[in-house]
Amino acid sequence: MLIRFLIVALAILNLGVALWWMTPRPAPATAPDVRETGVATLELVPMDAVGAAAPAVPAPTGAAATPAAAAPAPTPATAPDAARAAATATATPAAAVSAPPPSPSPPQQQCASFGPFPSREQAQAAQAALRADLSRSQLREVQPKAASYRVLTAPAASREEAQAMARRIVEAGFSDYFIIAQGEDANAVALGQYRNREGAERRLATLVAAGFPARIVGNGVEAAASWWLDVAHADTASAADLHKRSGAAQRQALECARLR
Structure with a gap:
């Protein structure tokens, strides 16, 4: 029963809404065109009338029309003068900054x-x-400098003493030696000949360290x-x-x- 009652009530409500929409109603009142005093109104001009005649601007309602002060048009010389002034203002800082003089190059x-x-x-x-x-x-x-350098021991008193010195040098581990037979260095033991003084000095250092006093003698013309x-x-x-x-x-x- 309840469901049947709800269905009947819903049908009655739908019928009432349909009748309300079908009932004619008066058009809504249009708000009157209110014009303010002293304010010009704007009128729309049809598109086909554009170009045929310029739209006229009506004078303000209820007040005397006061012509607006027209802005003075720029004279023909205004734009060139402004461009010339701008160019002058731009060029002035550039002219004020002068390039520094080139520094002189140092003498070669x-x-x-x-x-x-x-x-x-x-x-x-x-x-x-x-x-x-x-x-x-x-x-x-x-x-x-000399042509070459020799490492020599001191001359011995005799040939026998020179030979004994040579044996001691060989026993100490040195080689490349010979006994000088004549001249101012006779009976001295020569222990190598070198083209530069550095090599002779190294040989001399090893002999002195082993206990054999020696010396370096230059051969040839020595400046x-x-x-x-x-x-x-x-x-x-x-x-x-x-x-x-x-x-x-x-x-x-x-x-x-x-x-x-």
């Missing part, structure tokens, strides 16, 4: 060696004579020690003129990197 240096001087004092005198034109200078000693003057000078000074003023017999090229 040249290096040379003057010598040989027989003594340190003569090399120092040449250095003092050239000092005003030199940027750097140093004195260099060249050690004497005396000499001194050289190494200099660095600017290219404004002539190397030939410096050589002449130094009084040196020779002039040799020198890498500036070797000059301390």
Whole structure:
């Protein structure tokens, strides 16, 4: 029974809603067009009328029409003058900043060696004579050189004593020896001949450590020690003129990197 009652009630409600929608109702009232005093109204112009005539702007309602003050149109010279002023303002800072003058390049240096001087004092005198034109200078000693070098023991009193010394040297583990038979070094034991002094000095050190006093003797013509003057000078000074003023017999090229 309850379900039947609900179905009948729902049908009655649906019928009532349908009748309400079908009943004619009056159109809603349109709000009156209210115009404010002193305010111009805007009227729409049909699209086909655009271009035929410019729309007229009606005068304000209820008030005297006051013509609006028109903004003055720019004169033809205004735009070019503004562009010229902007260009001038832009170019002024650039003109104020001037490029710095290029720094002068340092003079090119040249290096040379003057010598040989027989003594340190003569090399120092040449250095003092050239000092005003030199940027750097140093004195260099060249050690004497021989064609070859020999390591010798002291000469013995007799041939027999020299032979006894030679046996002792062999028993100590040394080889490459011979006994000198004549000359100012007769009866001395020679223990090797070397082309450079460094090798002879190493041989001498081993002999002395083993208890055999020995010495180094140069063979051939041996030059005396000499001194050289190494200099660095600017290219404004002539190397030939410096050589002449130094009084040196020779002039040799020198890498500036070797000059301390």
